[in-house]
Amino acid sequence: MRIAIMGAGGVGGCLGGLLAKAGNDVSLIARGEHLEAIRANGLKLIRPDGEFVVKVDATDDPAEVGPVDLILYTVKTFHNRSVITTLKPLMGEETSIISLQNGVESHELLGSVLGPSNILPGAYWASAHIQTPGIISEDVLSKLSFGEIEVTESLRALDIRKVFRDAGIEADISTDPVQVLWQKFVVHSSLAGITSAAQTRACELLKFPDARKMFLDAMEEALAIGMARGIDLSENLAQESLEWIDTLPDFQVSMHADFEAGRVTELDALSGAVIRLGKQIGVKTPVHSFFYSVLLPHKDGRAS
Numbered sequence: 001m002r003i004a005i006m007g008a009g010g011v012g013g014c015l016g017g018l019l020a021k022a023g024n025d026v027s028l029i030a031r032g033e034h035l036e037a038i039r040a041n042g043l044k045l046i047r048p049d050g051e052f053v054v055k056v057d058a059t060d061d062p063a064e065v066g067p068v069d070l071i072l073y074t075v076k077t078f079h080n081r082s083v084i085t086t087l088k089p090l091m092g093e094e095t096s097i098i099s100l101q102n103g104v105e106s107h108e109l110l111g112s113v114l115g116p117s118n119i120l121p122g123a124y125w126a127s128a129h130i131q132t133p134g135i136i137s138e139d140v141l142s143k144l145s146f147g148e149i150e151v152t153e154s155l156r157a158l159d160i161r162k163v164f165r166d167a168g169i170e171a172d173i174s175t176d177p178v179q180v181l182w183q184k185f186v187v188h189s190s191l192a193g194i195t196s197a198a199q200t201r202a203c204e205l206l207k208f209p210d211a212r213k214m215f216l217d218a219m220e221e222a223l224a225i226g227m228a229r230g231i232d233l234s235e236n237l238a239q240e241s242l243e244w245i246d247t248l249p250d251f252q253v254s255m256h257a258d259f260e261a262g263r264v265t266e267l268d269a270l271s272g273a274v275i276r277l278g279k280q281i282g283v284k285t286p287v288h289s290f291f292y293s294v295l296l297p298h299k300d301g302r303a304s
Contacts, residue, residue: 007075010128013136017045020056022167028058037134067092077269101270121177122146127251148178190218191272192255193291218287
């Protein structure tokens with residue numbers, strides 16, 4: 001399959017490396033030192049079960065790639081308005097786009113520009129980051145879920161799932177991908193907010209009862225918004241998610257890493273979105289409002 005990875009950072013680089021290693025025609029769209037390192041030395045992927053280097057095409061210009069069968073959209077949300085229109089040269093008559101961004105709004109934004117029938121919303125669970133330019137480190141093995149909005153299953157979704165699985169990527173087709181987005185959003189927005197505000201990774205932070213209570217309260221806020229919007233979510237999602245996180249090895253969510261490094265962050269797409277969507281539907285969000293207020297001064301990065 002001919003595949004373009006729009007945003008070959010931690011998530012995109014990890015998936016792109018695995019797909020290229022499996023023999024797919026993959027083009028990574030990256031920038032800066034990371035792009036130059038991939039061009040010079042290939043992409044190195046370090047995983048819990050081993051490591052490898054794969055030679056893969058890489059560019060900073062989607063027009064150099066041309067139409068593809070599949071686009072994996074993995075850029076950070078704050079790039080959306082400047083990046084989405086640049087996808088047009090990648091679009092053919094039957095091009096599919098799987099959005100794997102954080103948050104719950106990007107598939108609608110992509111659809112408004114590129115056509116809603118081309119978009120398959122998806123969610124990605126893992127912890128992967130650029131260790132150094134050209135080298136991706138994956139702490140938790142990749143798992144993703146995606147699906148059609150209008151139909152329960154399609155031939156294209158089945159074909160894409162096979163490509164993922166042949167590359168060793170755990171992938172499922174969801175009959176309700178928006179529900180899956182919200183399930184992740186409830187957890188991820190809250191975990192990103194509390195770990196960034198506390199400047200402490202989840203493994204250490206959640207040893208403290210007060211932090212566990214605040215994390216649960218934050219998840220309950222996002223959960224209440226989703227349920228009020230008619231999303232089919234379990235009332236026990238917050239408690240079940242806390243127990244699941246307790247089983248994970250030490251990891252760091254991407255927004256916490258961005259705040260730590262002084263980079264631009266996805267605060268507006270996470271706690272900011274919880275607050276914004278809560279106001280629209282009349283759900284109060286005091287915990288996420290606290291996270292947002294504390295983190296706002298460095299939302300757009302800070303001087304080194």
